[in-house]
Amino acid sequence: MQIELKSPFDAHLHLRDGAMLETTVPASAEQFAGAIVMPNLQPPLTDRHTIDSYRARIEAIGGESFAPAMTLFLTPSHTPADIEALKGVISAVKLSPAGSTTHSEKGLHDLVNNHSFMAVLEAMEAMDLPLCVHGETGDFVLDREAAFAPTYRALARRFPKLRIVMEHLGSRALLPLLDEQPNLYATVTLHHLLLDLDALLGGMLRPECFCKPVIKTPADREALQKVVLDAHPKIFFGSDSAPHPQADKARGAAGIFSAPVVLPALAGFFEQHDALDRMQPFLSDRARDFYRLDLPDRTVRLKKDPWRVPVSYGGVTPLFSGERLIWRVVDGA
């Protein structure tokens, strides 16, 4: 028994930089033909030069079979002209409201009343350049995504032709927005699809399962599983794989390094629900259409060949560290 995926695509990926690229790029390139590469480096990617040089560092490791689709980290100082000058350079603009996630301190405050932000979104709408949003407020940690719903709705209505992605959707409270607003889309991660707070807090505390937005309740997890298994046409896969050096993790940094286990774990999930045919559109077709990507033409194969996930990749503890997975990537050529 074998699974064949045509040019799988990860629509939300943190590769980090420097020496860590030697770990992250191969882990993703083994399984994926490309990815939306998130820009929250330190300092974040806010101009053409930093974006182009980061792309080159990724390509130097990933080679021709892995296409990084670059993004801009939106800051309050960006103008419409800045965005227009990046036509053809970036695939999307990333919005991380201030304080919401790793290195988001430079993000935007008080979104909807921010005039320069509105002007930037107008320009993006005219360019048909998607906006990727980390949608969380400063409320109680389990309510932050739900509390962001009015902001998503307001943005979607004010810019009806701007395509907006609700990234790493973890709360069932946001799902109705997909059917309510024609221009809202969503990515779903491996961890929000398979895990709830039991994985993080139910036994021993497991920092490798800590991320923002946090994994939530069984009801949230099951609602996400349902829309993914029902092949919702506006949902596609984005891992939000986000490694941290062990020292940062020990200080409590948020981020799950899922990249090494994505396709094997998802194959197990879809097989368990007798839905292997839903993998291709979830893992490639819908994102490819959405981002209008010209991806490397690859076929990634998985077969049943149980393996144990290494406890560490380059010093980073991966999701499912030390656990046994049934499916294995055997050929990503």
Add this chain to the structure above:
Amino acid sequence: MQIELKSPFDAHLHLRDGAMLETTVPASAEQFAGAIVMPNLQPPLTDRHTIDSYRARIEAIGGESFAPAMTLFLTPSHTPADIEALKGVISAVKLSPAGSTTHSEKGLHDLVNNHSFMAVLEAMEAMDLPLCVHGETGDFVLDREAAFAPTYRALARRFPKLRIVMEHLGSRALLPLLDEQPNLYATVTLHHLLLDLDALLGGMLRPECFCKPVIKTPADREALQKVVLDAHPKIFFGSDSAPHPQADKARGAAGIFSAPVVLPALAGFFEQHDALDRMQPFLSDRARDFYRLDLPDRTVRLKKDPWRVPVSYGGVTPLFSGERLIWRVVDGA
């Protein structure tokens, strides 16, 4: 401005053993005239000999001004005669359902249908010996206390004269049981009273705020604050202070070391709610009456004298590590 407390009592305390007693006993003895000392050592305290020798190790450090009230760790092999033989030795029996907490592997499975357990409870009821319960099921981590409500209710009804303490109550779903069942009581910790999951997960992950039962939602925290401020007559303070060596904490062990900050933090809470007069009954009188204790006659004084909580006590990170507290214990003689 000064607060005077007469013989404060901690009705749920983990002092651990060995070298750690040199840290834990002074931290509690500075603030408290005594404590219900929990028996989940490794191996747990299951007979008179281990209980008496543990008491002696505590008293050797704490001296005459700190009275440890001992407890038995209930196992499936205990008989009514075992319990009766401990009359005058222990103040309560601790029940940790198997798997619920640190070193609870030897606890009881399938409580209500367990005949030897029922016989032990009958003996305790006849002796008027209280039962202290860690009430959690194996459900989703945020639902475990609420799901234990039917067990509390069944035990309370079957043994109407057995006084049962719902320990470290963290879910508002259990509060109605206090008024419904005459023989159900509860302890409330510092951390469940002041914190919710934001403290653990809202920013960086903070293992020093990880415990079982986990701190929960703002609604749970506020409901606990209300019953404590309303001076509910069946609720008294139990810290559940539960230190772990740093290496165990790094492996994800559950337990909050709150002992060093209890009275200063509670003074701030009660002052903020203009309820300093509620401290004495919450922190001593009700537990003293419940356990019929003859405590060392001490007056513990606090005054406003801001201090910064040390980042570590004997290698253990305390609750509020490095934070500033307004009230300080100035005289515990």
